[in-house]
Amino acid sequence: xxxxxxxxxxxxxxxxxxxxxxxxxxxxxxxxxxxxxxxxxxxxxxxxxxxxxxxxxxxxxxxxxxxxxxxxxxxxxxxxxxxxxxxxxxxxxxxxxxxxxxxxxxxxxxxxxxxxxxxxxxxxxxxxxxxxxxxxxxxxxxxxxxxxxxxxxxxxxxxxxxxxxxxxxxxxxxxxxxxxxxxxxxxxxxxxxxxxxxxxxxxxxxxxxxxxxxxxxxxxxxxxxxxxxxxxxxxxxxxxxxxxxxxxxxxxxxxxxxxxxxxxxxx
Numbered sequence: 001x002x003x004x005x006x007x008x009x010x011x012x013x014x015x016x017x018x019x020x021x022x023x024x025x026x027x028x029x030x031x032x033x034x035x036x037x038x039x040x041x042x043x044x045x046x047x048x049x050x051x052x053x054x055x056x057x058x059x060x061x062x063x064x065x066x067x068x069x070x071x072x073x074x075x076x077x078x079x080x081x082x083x084x085x086x087x088x089x090x091x092x093x094x095x096x097x098x099x100x101x102x103x104x105x106x107x108x109x110x111x112x113x114x115x116x117x118x119x120x121x122x123x124x125x126x127x128x129x130x131x132x133x134x135x136x137x138x139x140x141x142x143x144x145x146x147x148x149x150x151x152x153x154x155x156x157x158x159x160x161x162x163x164x165x166x167x168x169x170x171x172x173x174x175x176x177x178x179x180x181x182x183x184x185x186x187x188x189x190x191x192x193x194x195x196x197x198x199x200x201x202x203x204x205x206x207x208x209x210x211x212x213x214x215x216x217x218x219x220x221x222x223x224x225x226x227x228x229x230x231x232x233x234x235x236x237x238x239x240x241x242x243x244x245x246x247x248x249x250x251x252x253x254x255x256x257x258x259x260x261x262x263x264x265x266x267x
Contacts, residue, residue: 004190008041011178014141014164015045018125018176019052021166025176026082026116027125029054031066032214033198034127036073037187038179040196042125043077052125053080055115059107060090061216069199084115096218103219116173123174131183132244141180142166145173184244185237192230204228213244 018025027042027050029035042050056070074081086094089106096103116124130137138153142164146152157165168174179187191198204210209222223242227233 004186004193007182007186007190008044010162010181011038011041012045014176014178015042015125017164017166018123018142018174018178019046022123022174022176024119024121025052025123025125026055026119026121027052028112028127029056029070029081030127030214031056031062031070031199032127033187033191033202034129034132034179034182036127036198037182037190037196038125038127039073039077039079040194041178050077050079053082053119055082055084055112055121055124057108057111057115058083058085059111059216060085061095061107061218063201063214063217063220065199065201066214073197082115082119084111084118086111086114096216100219107216123176125176125178127179128177129179129182129184129187139175139177139180141177143175143177144168145175185234188230188234188237192234198230202233204232 027035027038029039039050039054042052054074058067070081073079086107089110094103094106112124115121128139130139135153138156140156140159142159143156159165182190190196199214201211201214204225204227208224208226210225210227211220211222212225214220225236227236
């Protein structure tokens with residue numbers, strides 16, 4: 001058993017534990033590489049079918065190719081797709097020019113809260129990784145939030161020797177992170193091994209640009225790259241010193257912006 005098998009086994013175990021322990025779960029699908037690998041793992045965990053509905057928060061500012069890819073994969077894989085949107089904020093003119101953190105909170109965090117409350121979801125499975133961004137390193141595999149989906153990162157249950165706390169007080173909202181122990185390189189190695197269909201925005205175009213992380217079009221920028229295949233991306237990652245989210249504008253707002261945003265319920 002190699003390192004990818006070990007990663008896969010741990011993630012499948014967490015997915016099955018979550019499905020067994022919690023009722024009315026949803027899975028967040030951002031259309032990026034991590035959440036698509038998470039969906040692939042869920043299909044493995046449940047024998048080719050994902051019994052958990054996929055929630056996509058549509059800010060209306062996504063790159064059009066992302067929506068095309070979302071609808072294509074959802075149809076091909078037969079998943080239940082639930083699209084949420086903060087229509088009130090959009091009708092009032094919310095956009096990135098009002099401040100990227102303000103916009104993210106309104107269109108992503110509040111949009112997510114609205115669909116969670118409307119559907120009565122008590123837990124959310126996400127494809128975040130510890131190595132991706134500093135505040136994510138403080139997460140747990142089973143991470144409790146309060147009734148408002150807010151996260152107290154200073155008060156998280158210990159998770160030692162793969163012993164996970166899955167019993168929480170009534171009304172607790174649970175975030176579940178099956179990819180927490182993966183790295184960006186692991187994700188691409190797994191995509192390569194499993195031949196997972198990934199959106200082509202991750203591959204270098206004619207201008208020598210590709211996206212390393214995907215988000216809203218006004219706030220996500222491509223990097224210089226000649227990597228046109230998954231093996232070439234893997235080789236590039238083995239030699240880069242540039243952070244994964246260097247092209248995400250909201251991460252550059254200020255030192256603690258992402259921590260504050262995530263404490264209020266951001267993905």
